[in-house]
Amino acid sequence: MTGKLGPDALAAVLAATGADDAAVRKGPAYGEDAAAIGLAGAAETLVVAADPLSLAAESVGTLAVHVACNDVAASGADPRWLTHTLFLPDDDSERLRTVVDQVDAAARDLDCAVIGGHTEVLPALDRPLCSLTAMGTTDRFVSTGGAAPGDRLLLTKGAAVEATAILATDFREACLDAGVSAATLDSAAEFLREVSVVSDAAAVRDAASALHDPTEGGVATALVEMASASETALAVERDSVPVRPETRACCDALGVDPLAAFGSGALLAAVPPGRVDDALDALDAAGIEAAEIGAVEVRDGDAAPGTVRIDGEPLAEPPRDELYPLWEAREAEE
Known part of the structure:
Protein backbone atom coordinates (compact mmCIF):
# COMPACT_ATOMS: atom_id res chain seq x y z
CA MET A 1 0.00 0.00 0.00
CA THR A 2 1.32 3.42 -0.97
CA GLY A 3 1.82 5.94 1.83
CA LYS A 4 3.33 6.31 5.25
CA LEU A 5 4.23 3.26 7.33
CA GLY A 6 1.77 2.03 9.94
CA PRO A 7 2.41 2.73 13.64
CA ASP A 8 4.16 -0.58 14.42
CA ALA A 9 6.51 -0.50 11.43
CA LEU A 10 7.24 3.17 12.00
CA ALA A 11 8.04 2.53 15.67
CA ALA A 12 10.72 0.04 14.59
CA VAL A 13 12.29 2.62 12.30
CA LEU A 14 12.23 5.34 14.95
CA ALA A 15 13.87 3.01 17.46
CA ALA A 16 16.87 2.40 15.19
CA THR A 17 18.93 5.45 16.14
CA GLY A 18 22.47 4.09 15.94
CA ALA A 19 25.13 5.36 18.31
CA ASP A 20 24.38 7.86 21.06
CA ASP A 21 25.59 11.39 20.39
CA ALA A 22 25.30 14.16 22.92
CA ALA A 23 25.17 16.77 20.15
CA VAL A 24 21.77 15.46 19.01
CA ARG A 25 19.21 17.67 20.75
CA LYS A 26 16.19 16.26 18.91
CA GLY A 27 16.35 12.94 17.13
CA PRO A 28 13.79 10.66 15.47
CA ALA A 29 10.32 10.79 17.03
CA TYR A 30 6.75 10.45 15.81
CA GLY A 31 5.48 13.82 14.63
CA GLU A 32 8.93 15.42 14.55
CA ASP A 33 10.04 16.06 10.97
CA ALA A 34 13.47 17.55 11.63
CA ALA A 35 16.53 16.82 13.74
CA ALA A 36 18.32 19.38 15.90
CA ILE A 37 22.10 19.16 16.30
CA GLY A 38 24.13 21.35 18.61
CA LEU A 39 27.12 22.93 16.90
CA ALA A 40 30.33 22.79 18.92
CA GLY A 41 31.34 26.21 20.20
CA ALA A 42 28.27 27.91 18.69
CA ALA A 43 25.01 29.19 20.13
CA GLU A 44 23.13 28.08 17.03
CA THR A 45 21.48 24.73 16.35
CA LEU A 46 21.72 22.94 13.01
CA VAL A 47 18.31 21.72 11.81
CA VAL A 48 18.19 18.88 9.26
CA ALA A 49 15.18 17.38 7.45
CA ALA A 50 14.83 14.95 4.54
CA ASP A 51 11.85 14.09 2.35
CA PRO A 52 11.30 12.17 -0.90
CA LEU A 53 8.71 12.95 -3.55
CA SER A 54 7.57 10.93 -6.53
CA LEU A 55 3.83 11.07 -7.12
CA ALA A 56 3.31 14.71 -8.14
CA ALA A 57 4.72 14.04 -11.58
CA GLU A 58 4.23 17.47 -13.13
CA SER A 59 6.13 19.41 -10.45
CA VAL A 60 8.19 16.84 -8.55
CA GLY A 61 11.36 18.96 -8.34
CA THR A 62 9.59 22.10 -7.16
CA LEU A 63 7.54 20.32 -4.52
CA ALA A 64 10.51 18.28 -3.28
CA VAL A 65 12.46 21.43 -2.47
CA HIS A 66 9.57 23.06 -0.66
CA VAL A 67 8.58 19.96 1.31
CA ALA A 68 12.12 19.55 2.69
CA CYS A 69 12.63 23.26 3.38
CA ASN A 70 9.23 23.53 5.04
CA ASP A 71 10.28 21.04 7.71
CA VAL A 72 13.37 23.09 8.52
CA ALA A 73 11.36 26.33 8.60
CA ALA A 74 8.70 24.73 10.82
CA SER A 75 11.47 24.02 13.34
CA GLY A 76 12.36 27.70 13.68
CA ALA A 77 15.30 27.75 11.26
CA ASP A 78 16.01 29.47 7.96
CA PRO A 79 16.72 26.85 5.26
CA ARG A 80 20.15 27.45 3.69
CA TRP A 81 21.54 24.24 2.16
CA LEU A 82 20.14 21.32 0.18
CA THR A 83 21.42 17.97 -1.02
CA HIS A 84 19.56 16.47 -3.99
CA THR A 85 19.22 12.73 -4.61
CA LEU A 86 17.43 11.92 -7.86
CA PHE A 87 16.41 8.50 -9.21
CA LEU A 88 15.12 8.40 -12.78
CA PRO A 89 13.27 5.56 -14.54
CA ASP A 90 15.30 6.05 -17.73
CA ASP A 91 17.94 8.27 -19.31
CA ASP A 92 15.42 10.69 -20.83
CA SER A 93 17.50 13.89 -20.98
CA GLU A 94 14.45 16.13 -21.28
CA ARG A 95 12.90 14.69 -18.11
CA LEU A 96 16.22 15.06 -16.27
CA ARG A 97 16.53 18.69 -17.37
CA THR A 98 12.96 19.45 -16.27
CA VAL A 99 13.44 18.08 -12.75
CA VAL A 100 16.86 19.69 -12.30
CA ASP A 101 15.57 23.05 -13.51
CA GLN A 102 12.64 22.83 -11.10
CA VAL A 103 14.95 22.11 -8.17
CA ASP A 104 17.30 24.91 -9.17
CA ALA A 105 14.52 27.50 -9.53
CA ALA A 106 12.81 26.58 -6.25
CA ALA A 107 16.10 26.62 -4.35
CA ARG A 108 16.99 30.04 -5.79
CA ASP A 109 13.59 31.40 -4.78
CA LEU A 110 14.28 30.33 -1.18
CA ASP A 111 17.90 31.55 -1.28
CA CYS A 112 19.14 27.99 -0.66
CA ALA A 113 22.30 26.47 -2.10
CA VAL A 114 22.27 22.95 -3.56
CA ILE A 115 25.53 21.58 -2.20
CA GLY A 116 25.56 17.98 -3.44
CA GLY A 117 23.61 14.78 -3.86
CA HIS A 118 23.40 11.78 -6.18
CA THR A 119 21.72 10.95 -9.49
CA GLU A 120 21.17 7.59 -11.17
CA VAL A 121 18.86 5.65 -13.47
CA LEU A 122 16.73 2.98 -11.79
CA PRO A 123 14.55 1.17 -14.38
CA ALA A 124 12.36 -0.38 -11.66
CA LEU A 125 10.77 3.04 -11.21
CA ASP A 126 7.97 4.36 -13.42
CA ARG A 127 8.46 8.02 -12.47
CA PRO A 128 11.23 10.22 -11.05
CA LEU A 129 11.92 9.99 -7.31
CA CYS A 130 13.35 13.22 -5.97
CA SER A 131 14.69 13.28 -2.39
CA LEU A 132 15.95 16.48 -0.81
CA THR A 133 17.76 16.99 2.49
CA ALA A 134 17.45 20.54 3.79
CA MET A 135 19.58 22.19 6.46
CA GLY A 136 19.51 25.49 8.29
CA THR A 137 20.44 27.09 11.58
CA THR A 138 18.52 28.72 14.40
CA ASP A 139 19.06 30.05 17.89
CA ARG A 140 15.64 28.71 18.96
CA PHE A 141 14.58 25.24 17.84
CA VAL A 142 10.77 24.89 17.78
CA SER A 143 9.56 21.30 17.96
Missing part, protein backbone atom coordinates in the same frame (compact mmCIF):
# COMPACT_ATOMS: atom_id res chain seq x y z
CA THR A 144 6.23 19.76 17.04
CA GLY A 145 6.06 18.50 20.60
CA GLY A 146 6.13 21.90 22.29
CA ALA A 147 2.36 22.43 22.38
CA ALA A 148 1.00 23.07 25.88
CA PRO A 149 -2.51 22.97 27.39
CA GLY A 150 -4.31 26.24 26.76
CA ASP A 151 -2.40 27.07 23.58
CA ARG A 152 -4.50 28.18 20.63
CA LEU A 153 -4.12 26.49 17.24
CA LEU A 154 -3.53 28.66 14.19
CA LEU A 155 -3.44 27.55 10.54
CA THR A 156 -2.03 29.62 7.70
CA LYS A 157 -3.46 29.79 4.16
CA GLY A 158 -5.86 26.83 4.35
CA ALA A 159 -6.32 23.09 4.02
CA ALA A 160 -5.04 21.04 1.07
CA VAL A 161 -3.08 23.77 -0.69
CA GLU A 162 -0.67 21.24 -2.21
CA ALA A 163 -3.45 18.75 -2.96
CA THR A 164 -5.38 21.43 -4.82
CA ALA A 165 -2.43 22.09 -7.13
CA ILE A 166 -1.96 18.34 -7.71
CA LEU A 167 -5.65 17.79 -8.48
CA ALA A 168 -5.66 20.72 -10.90
CA THR A 169 -2.62 19.40 -12.80
CA ASP A 170 -2.22 15.62 -12.43
CA PHE A 171 -6.02 15.11 -12.41
CA ARG A 172 -7.12 18.02 -14.57
CA GLU A 173 -9.12 15.93 -17.04
CA ALA A 174 -10.94 14.09 -14.24
CA CYS A 175 -11.84 17.42 -12.63
CA LEU A 176 -13.08 18.80 -15.94
CA ASP A 177 -15.19 15.69 -16.49
CA ALA A 178 -16.64 16.16 -12.99
CA GLY A 179 -17.74 19.70 -13.81
CA VAL A 180 -14.92 21.89 -12.48
CA SER A 181 -14.41 24.83 -14.82
CA ALA A 182 -11.16 25.37 -16.68
CA ALA A 183 -10.84 28.80 -15.06
CA THR A 184 -11.10 27.29 -11.59
CA LEU A 185 -8.48 24.68 -12.45
CA ASP A 186 -6.14 27.31 -13.86
CA SER A 187 -6.44 29.24 -10.60
CA ALA A 188 -6.01 26.05 -8.54
CA ALA A 189 -2.85 25.08 -10.43
CA GLU A 190 -1.31 28.37 -9.27
CA PHE A 191 -1.48 27.08 -5.67
CA LEU A 192 1.83 25.39 -6.47
CA ARG A 193 3.37 28.84 -5.94
CA GLU A 194 2.12 28.81 -2.34
CA VAL A 195 3.40 25.49 -1.00
CA SER A 196 6.30 27.09 0.86
CA VAL A 197 5.80 27.93 4.54
CA VAL A 198 9.22 29.52 5.01
CA SER A 199 7.71 33.00 5.28
CA ASP A 200 4.83 31.73 7.43
CA ALA A 201 7.23 30.17 9.92
CA ALA A 202 9.52 33.20 10.02
CA ALA A 203 6.55 35.41 10.91
CA VAL A 204 5.10 33.25 13.69
CA ARG A 205 8.03 31.32 15.18
CA ASP A 206 8.88 33.80 17.94
CA ALA A 207 5.35 33.53 19.35
CA ALA A 208 4.84 29.78 18.87
CA SER A 209 5.14 26.96 21.38
CA ALA A 210 5.07 24.42 18.54
CA LEU A 211 5.03 24.41 14.75
CA HIS A 212 4.18 21.66 12.29
CA ASP A 213 4.03 21.42 8.51
CA PRO A 214 1.01 19.43 7.23
CA THR A 215 2.09 17.17 4.38
CA GLU A 216 0.80 13.65 3.65
CA GLY A 217 -2.58 13.15 5.28
CA GLY A 218 -3.14 16.89 5.45
CA VAL A 219 -4.29 18.95 8.41
CA ALA A 220 -5.89 15.95 10.14
CA THR A 221 -2.62 14.01 10.19
CA ALA A 222 -0.68 17.10 11.30
CA LEU A 223 -3.03 17.49 14.24
CA VAL A 224 -2.59 13.87 15.30
CA GLU A 225 1.18 14.18 15.00
CA MET A 226 1.28 17.37 17.09
CA ALA A 227 -0.99 15.87 19.74
CA SER A 228 1.12 12.71 19.92
CA ALA A 229 4.47 14.52 19.95
CA SER A 230 3.37 16.92 22.68
CA GLU A 231 1.32 14.32 24.62
CA THR A 232 -1.63 16.69 24.61
CA ALA A 233 -5.19 16.59 23.29
CA LEU A 234 -6.31 18.97 20.54
CA ALA A 235 -9.83 20.19 19.78
CA VAL A 236 -10.68 21.63 16.35
CA GLU A 237 -13.87 22.82 14.67
CA ARG A 238 -14.02 21.75 11.03
CA ASP A 239 -15.81 24.92 9.95
CA SER A 240 -12.96 26.99 11.41
CA VAL A 241 -10.42 25.41 9.06
CA PRO A 242 -10.05 27.63 5.97
CA VAL A 243 -10.84 25.87 2.69
CA ARG A 244 -10.46 27.98 -0.43
CA PRO A 245 -13.14 27.87 -3.16
CA GLU A 246 -10.76 26.23 -5.66
CA THR A 247 -9.88 23.59 -3.08
CA ARG A 248 -13.53 22.93 -2.32
CA ALA A 249 -14.38 22.63 -6.03
CA CYS A 250 -11.56 20.18 -6.86
CA CYS A 251 -11.97 18.09 -3.71
CA ASP A 252 -15.75 17.85 -3.98
CA ALA A 253 -15.47 16.86 -7.65
CA LEU A 254 -13.24 13.88 -6.90
CA GLY A 255 -14.59 12.96 -3.45
CA VAL A 256 -11.57 14.12 -1.43
CA ASP A 257 -11.72 15.42 2.16
CA PRO A 258 -9.67 18.66 2.20
CA LEU A 259 -8.56 17.96 5.77
CA ALA A 260 -7.09 14.59 4.75
CA ALA A 261 -5.14 15.51 1.61
CA PHE A 262 -1.59 16.75 1.03
CA GLY A 263 -1.31 19.99 2.97
CA SER A 264 2.03 21.62 2.15
CA GLY A 265 1.50 25.35 2.05
CA ALA A 266 -0.25 25.53 5.41
CA LEU A 267 1.53 25.92 8.74
CA LEU A 268 0.02 24.63 11.97
CA ALA A 269 1.07 26.63 15.04
CA ALA A 270 0.33 26.23 18.73
CA VAL A 271 0.50 29.67 20.33
CA PRO A 272 0.02 30.73 23.97
CA PRO A 273 -3.22 32.72 24.40
CA GLY A 274 -1.34 35.91 25.20
CA ARG A 275 0.64 35.74 21.95
CA VAL A 276 -2.19 34.96 19.51
CA ASP A 277 -2.69 38.59 18.48
CA ASP A 278 1.08 39.01 18.03
CA ALA A 279 1.21 35.95 15.79
CA LEU A 280 -1.80 36.96 13.69
CA ASP A 281 -0.51 40.53 13.35
CA ALA A 282 2.91 39.27 12.22
CA LEU A 283 1.32 36.98 9.64
CA ASP A 284 -0.93 39.78 8.40
CA ALA A 285 2.06 42.08 8.06
CA ALA A 286 3.72 39.41 5.93
CA GLY A 287 0.61 39.18 3.74
CA ILE A 288 -0.25 35.66 4.93
CA GLU A 289 -3.83 34.69 5.75
CA ALA A 290 -4.37 32.72 8.95
CA ALA A 291 -7.21 31.53 11.15
CA GLU A 292 -7.64 30.23 14.67
CA ILE A 293 -9.00 26.68 14.29
CA GLY A 294 -9.00 25.25 17.82
CA ALA A 295 -7.03 24.76 20.99
CA VAL A 296 -4.80 22.47 22.98
CA GLU A 297 -7.20 21.17 25.59
CA VAL A 298 -6.78 21.67 29.30
CA ARG A 299 -7.50 18.02 30.06
CA ASP A 300 -10.40 17.10 32.29
CA GLY A 301 -9.73 13.39 32.19
CA ASP A 302 -11.81 12.67 29.09
CA ALA A 303 -9.23 13.50 26.45
CA ALA A 304 -6.26 11.13 26.45
CA PRO A 305 -2.84 12.42 25.35
CA GLY A 306 -2.44 12.17 21.59
CA THR A 307 -6.16 12.53 20.92
CA VAL A 308 -7.61 14.93 18.38
CA ARG A 309 -11.25 15.93 18.44
CA ILE A 310 -12.74 17.31 15.23
CA ASP A 311 -16.23 18.65 15.94
CA GLY A 312 -16.13 16.61 19.13
CA GLU A 313 -15.42 13.31 17.37
CA PRO A 314 -12.11 11.64 18.37
CA LEU A 315 -9.47 11.00 15.73
CA ALA A 316 -6.92 8.69 17.32
CA GLU A 317 -4.99 7.73 14.17
CA PRO A 318 -3.94 9.76 11.15
CA PRO A 319 -6.00 9.14 8.02
CA ARG A 320 -4.49 7.75 4.86
CA ASP A 321 -4.04 10.58 2.39
CA GLU A 322 -7.09 10.68 0.11
CA LEU A 323 -5.07 11.37 -3.04
CA TYR A 324 -3.47 7.92 -2.98
CA PRO A 325 -6.62 6.06 -4.09
CA LEU A 326 -6.86 8.42 -7.07
CA TRP A 327 -3.32 7.58 -8.20
CA GLU A 328 -3.89 3.87 -7.59
CA ALA A 329 -7.15 3.86 -9.57
CA ARG A 330 -5.45 5.58 -12.50
CA GLU A 331 -2.57 3.12 -12.46
CA ALA A 332 -5.02 0.20 -12.41
CA GLU A 333 -6.76 1.60 -15.49
CA GLU A 334 -3.45 1.97 -17.31
